[in-house]
Every structure is written in C-alpha cells, then in structure tokens.
Amino acid sequence: MRRLRIILAVVTLLTGLNCSKSDEAKKAEPPVPDPPATEETSLRKALPFPFGAAVNINLLKTRVAYRDLVVREYNSLTPENAMKASVIHPQQNTYNWADADYLVDFAKQNNKRVHGHTLIWYKSLPSWITEFQGDAAAWDNLFKTHIQTIVTHFKGKVASWDVVNEAIADDGTLRPCIWLEKIGPDYIAKAFQYAHEADPDALLFYNDYGHEYGPTKRGAILDLINDLKNRHIPVHGIGLQMHTRYNMADNNLANAINTVAQTGLKIHIAELDIAINPDNLQALTFSPALAEQQSQKYKFIVKTYNALPANQKFGITTWNVGDADSWIPGTYNRPDWPLPFDGDYKKKPAYQGILDGVK
Structure with a gap:
C-alpha cells in the first residue's frame, strides 16, 4: 500500500511538471500577428508622379460617387471650366470666385x-x-488687370497656371485672336510676365x-518656348494636352513627349x-478588344x-x-469612352494600363 502511494505521488509530480513546462512553452510562443491591413490601390498612391483630373465643379458638389472617386484616385486637380x-x-468689374474657391477649398x-x-x-x-473699345494702352490694362x-x-x-492656352494654330502660325489683334504678338510674353509679377512662386505653363x-x-510651339526662354521670360513648363486616340502611332506619342522634354522645362500631360x-461611328459599341487597345495606349503614354x-x-x-463626363461625345455627337473610368465610375482596363506603365 505504501509502495502504491509512492508511485501515485511520483506520477502526480511528473504530470505537474509536464503541465508547467507546457504552459511555459505556450507563454513563450510569439503571438500570431494579424494579417496586414490591405488598402485599395489608387492612382495617386501607385504612381511616382502626380496624377490628376480636370473636374466639373457641379458634379464635385452634387454627385457623391464622383466626389469619392476624385478623393480616392487623384492628387492634382484642374478646374475644367471654373477659371476660364x-x-x-x-x-469688367465683376469676378465670380464661387466655383473656383470651392475647388481650392x-x-x-x-x-x-x-493647377489653374x-x-x-x-x-x-x-x-x-470681345466688345471692348479702347486704345492699345487700355487693352494692355484690361489684359494685365484680368491676369493679375x-x-x-x-x-x-x-x-x-496654364498662362496661355492654344496660341499656335495647326499650321504653325500664331492663332488669330483678339489678344493678337489688340495687343500684338508679344501678348504671350506679357501674359507670363504679368502672372509672375502677381505670384512669383507659381509655376507657369504654356499649354x-x-x-x-x-x-x-x-516645332512652332518649341520655337515659341525657346524664344521666351532666350528672352528670360518666366516660363517653367509645357502642357501637352494629349487629346489623342487609341490608334495613334506610338512613335508619334514618343516624339511628342521626348521632343518637348529637350527644353529642360517641366512637362505636364495636361x-x-x-x-x-x-471616325464618329454612330453604331460603335465598347468592346473588349477596343478596351484592350485603349489600355495599351494609356500604358505606352505613361x-x-x-x-x-x-x-x-x-x-x-x-x-x-x-466616360459620361467627357467632353468628347457631346462635342462630336458620337459615342465614345475615352477615360479610365466608365459611366458608373468603375475601373476600365485603361486603369490597369496606367498602373502597368510604371512597372
């Protein structure tokens, strides 16, 4: 009987020791980390340079899906019309700041x-x-006052700022316009000088x-820019609008970007x-094949x-x-799908094309 008690005591002691070691081992094990938080990819975070959109202020105010997408995807904003x-x-003596101020805020x-x-x-x-009557000095004062x-x-x-927009005609000459008529060909240089005087820290672009x-x-645009640079006019960058098409030759696109970059100025695909x-085909539908071609073109440009x-x-x-917000369908009276998001603000293959452009 005594031997049985001794055996039971030993078993109990060993069991306790094993449990203690097991508990200590459990305490020593590092905690399993929670899986890392994942965040949806956005263009503004994925790209190594600013990615922006021209925005419609009314849609920004009234359409939640539009506003949310702008917040999520972009880190640079241009007013589509609010600063024209x-x-x-x-x-003449009235400025309507409301929409532009809303965008800035x-x-x-x-x-x-x-970007103005x-x-x-x-x-x-x-x-x-367009109906203003005055001599050269009055026109220059109007011009300077408006800008400054x-x-x-x-x-x-x-x-x-896009200080001057579309001053060169398609044939390479200065585009006929009221500014050229009333102020003369130096209106372009004056615009940059007046803008720089008003805000010396702002970057100034020709677009x-x-x-x-x-x-x-x-070539005419480059001649204009080089002339401004040689005269020490404060021009800091060139805007390439790049309203282009899915079948534009890659070589043309590369030449456009690389040639203007030779100026050494900042380049904005604007x-x-x-x-x-x-081709304005009224019966055209948006097919997977066209979507892929568009995606590849976005990729090449980026x-x-x-x-x-x-x-x-x-x-x-x-x-x-x-796509539903684009100027193209209304201007040309045709169906078209030119942007990275569809009419419901869902990502198209073009979105992935943009991301692939920096891989």
Whole structure:
C-alpha cells in the first residue's frame, strides 16, 4: 500500500511538471500577428508622379460617387471650366470666385494640388472683352488687370497656371485672336510676365494640343518656348494636352513627349483622354478588344512619360473622370469612352494600363 502511494505521488509530480513546462512553452510562443491591413490601390498612391483630373465643379458638389472617386484616385486637380474668363470674369468689374474657391477649398481639405486653367485663351471670352473699345494702352490694362487680379486672388493656393492656352494654330502660325489683334504678338510674353509679377512662386505653363500629330505645330510651339526662354521670360513648363486616340502611332506619342522634354522645362500631360471612336461611328459599341487597345495606349503614354527625368515630371492629368463626363461625345455627337473610368465610375482596363506603365 505504501509502495502504491509512492508511485501515485511520483506520477502526480511528473504530470505537474509536464503541465508547467507546457504552459511555459505556450507563454513563450510569439503571438500570431494579424494579417496586414490591405488598402485599395489608387492612382495617386501607385504612381511616382502626380496624377490628376480636370473636374466639373457641379458634379464635385452634387454627385457623391464622383466626389469619392476624385478623393480616392487623384492628387492634382484642374478646374475644367471654373477659371476660364467667361466664368470667372463675366463683367469688367465683376469676378465670380464661387466655383473656383470651392475647388481650392476642396483641394486643401483633401491635400491635393491645384493647377489653374486658364488665364489667356482665344475662346470662352465674355462679351465685355470681345466688345471692348479702347486704345492699345487700355487693352494692355484690361489684359494685365484680368491676369493679375485672378492670380493674386489665388496666390499661395494655386500651385501652377496654364498662362496661355492654344496660341499656335495647326499650321504653325500664331492663332488669330483678339489678344493678337489688340495687343500684338508679344501678348504671350506679357501674359507670363504679368502672372509672375502677381505670384512669383507659381509655376507657369504654356499649354497646347496636337504635339503628337506631327512636327509642324510641335516645332512652332518649341520655337515659341525657346524664344521666351532666350528672352528670360518666366516660363517653367509645357502642357501637352494629349487629346489623342487609341490608334495613334506610338512613335508619334514618343516624339511628342521626348521632343518637348529637350527644353529642360517641366512637362505636364495636361488634358489626357484617348478616344476610341475617332471616325464618329454612330453604331460603335465598347468592346473588349477596343478596351484592350485603349489600355495599351494609356500604358505606352505613361511609360514614356515616366522615363523623363524626375524633375521634369510635373504630372499627368486626365480631362475629367468618367466616360459620361467627357467632353468628347457631346462635342462630336458620337459615342465614345475615352477615360479610365466608365459611366458608373468603375475601373476600365485603361486603369490597369496606367498602373502597368510604371512597372
């Protein structure tokens, strides 16, 4: 009996020791970490340069899906229309700041850059400008006051400006316009000087379309820019609008981007969209094959742009957000799908094409 008690005591002791060691081992095991939090990919986070959109202020105010997508995907905003002369300066002594101020405030709240568009353009002019009567000095005062009032209002809030937009015609000559007629060919240089005086810290761009269509207009734009540089006019960058199409030759696109980069100035692909229906086919539908071709074109443009020196990459901006918001269908009276998001703000293959361009 005594032997049995001894055996039971030993068994109990050993069991206790084993349990103690097991408990200690469990305590010594490192805790299993929680799986890392995943965050949805966004263009503004995935790309190594700013990626922006021209935005419709009314949609930004009233359409939740539009607003949410702008917040998620972009880190640079351009007003589609809110800073054009007919909107922001409708009468000689009246400035309509409401929509432009809304955009600037929205950008500040959401940590986004604002690129101003546009101070001087041959279109979107209010009647008080087109009907203005005055001598050369009066016209110069009108011109200077318009530019400097707007730039001063947004000083420190708008990082950069399209100072002059589309001053070169398709044949390479200076485009006929009221500014050329009333102020003379030096209106372009004066615009940059006046803008710089109003905000010396703002980056100033010349913006135009058609760089990719051939050397005639592109060469004229480069001649203009080089002349401004040689005269020490404060021009800091070139905007390539890049309203292009899915079947544009890659060589044309590469020449457009790389040639202007030779100026050493900052390069902004400023109004990018890629039309799928340049032939205005009324019965065309958006097919997977067309979507893939568009995606590859976005990829090529982004890849070519990303190869530029880092200090020249001001960013890429698409002209609006979703296909239903694009200017192209209404302007050309045709179906088209030129942007990275569809009419419901869902990602298209073009979205992945943009991401693939920096891989």
